Amino acid sequence: MFPEQPSPPPLAPGQIQVWVANLSDWKNRLAEFRAVLTPLELKRLDRYKIQEKKQEFTLSRGLLRLLLSAYLKREPSKLEFPVSPDGKPYLQDSSISFNISHSGGLFLAGFSLFQNMGVDVQEVYPITARPQVIQSYFSDAEKEYLEKRPGGLDAFFSLWTAKESYLKARGKGFRLSSKDFSALPEGTSPESYMIYYRSECVQGWSIAALEVGVGYKAAVAAEGQVREIQLSYLQPVSIPGGE
Numbered sequence: 001m002f003p004e005q006p007s008p009p010p011l012a013p014g015q016i017q018v019w020v021a022n023l024s025d026w027k028n029r030l031a032e033f034r035a036v037l038t039p040l041e042l043k044r045l046d047r048y049k050i051q052e053k054k055q056e057f058t059l060s061r062g063l064l065r066l067l068l069s070a071y072l073k074r075e076p077s078k079l080e081f082p083v084s085p086d087g088k089p090y091l092q093d094s095s096i097s098f099n100i101s102h103s104g105g106l107f108l109a110g111f112s113l114f115q116n117m118g119v120d121v122q123e124v125y126p127i128t129a130r131p132q133v134i135q136s137y138f139s140d141a142e143k144e145y146l147e148k149r150p151g152g153l154d155a156f157f158s159l160w161t162a163k164e165s166y167l168k169a170r171g172k173g174f175r176l177s178s179k180d181f182s183a184l185p186e187g188t189s190p191e192s193y194m195i196y197y198r199s200e201c202v203q204g205w206s207i208a209a210l211e212v213g214v215g216y217k218a219a220v221a222a223e224g225q226v227r228e229i230q231l232s233y234l235q236p237v238s239i240p241g242g243e
């Protein structure tokens with residue numbers, strides 16, 4: 001059904017395979033993606049009132065199903081992933097963990113053997129509510145870090161994605177207060193981050209920035225030592241006679 005079914009190499013311990021897709025590239029496959037959604041997903045789709053949101057959900061779920069079917073060698077429509085009490089989808093009968101994120105038309109999906117892993121992508125845009133977001137969600141140490149980078153939209157979104165990838169890896173979402181911990185760059189350039197609770201460094205986590213494209217910031221977090229991150233782009237193949 002999907003000619004672009006990828007064939008990822010088997011996941012190695014310590015490795016994270018990240019897939020990136022531009023949702024607009026996949027627009028003419030909407031009907032096929034809709035056809036692999038479960039009744040529960042179709043119900044959720046029905047609840048979205050805005051057409052763009054419907055499309056985003058269908059495409060991102062479809063891509064997730066396409067990728068998971070490649071890892072698990074099962075039909076996309078037959079895959080079940082329950083959600084944790086905090087809303088994080090997971091696989092019940094596999095050691096593979098996955099997490100997805102979408103923003104500004106870009107889709108990101110991470111797969112690994114880490115038990116706790118999360119990804120986040122954010123479109124960089126001149127957000128007017130930046131001072132309020134910083135005030136509400138960032139710790140004092142992060143505020144201090146950002147104050148030294150005035151006008152630093154890139155620094156703001158880089159920190160946001162690092163922080164949110166950690167929140168998503170923990171799977172707690174808003175139940176974990178984002179002001180209680182800090183994600184701060186490990187060195188001078190924000191390629192990898194350390195987590196601090198107050199001034200105590202939390203050991204055992206790896207958080208890395210991902211280069212996913214101009215105008216976006218992204219990060220991946222995992223509990224354990226990440227040895228390798230493989231980044232691949234997922235593109236539709238053109239179908240003869242198709243649009």
Ligand SMILES: CC(C)(COP(=O)(O)OP(=O)(O)OC[C@H]1O[C@@H](n2cnc3c(N)ncnc32)[C@H](O)[C@@H]1OP(=O)(O)O)[C@@H](O)C(=O)NCCC(=O)NCCS
Nearest residue numbers: 086087088100101102137160163164168171172173174178
């Ligand atoms: C769920 C949450 C983590 C996702 O945030 P988001 O940026 O709106 O959305 P993303 O596109 O990155 O991720 C959405 C996907 O994450 C997954 N997800 C849902 N709940 C999750 C959870 N508790 N943990 C990890 N992943 C989760 C789902 O697959 C979801 O996809 P779906 O909506 O298509 O089902 C968000 O509700 C949340 O609690 N965020 C914390 C926000 C915060 O404090 N931000 C301040 C700046 S750091």
